[in-house]
Amino acid sequence: MSPTPNSLPHSAFDTGVLPRHQQFSAWREAVSVIFDTQTAESRDAGFGTA
Secondary structure, eight states: OOOOTTOOOOOOOOGGGSOHHHHHHHHHHHHTTTSOOOOSSOOTTOOOOO
16 A cells, blocks of 8 residues: 555455455455445355455
């Protein structure tokens, strides 16, 4: 994370480097401190964040 002048701090998270069956759970763990990420659907088929 490297801020540029006049921009808000931010970070990037890419699940593309993980096996498809781990992508959603990795994303959910990363954002669960801010958002409720429960879902009724299975995400074993993959989950893109980019």
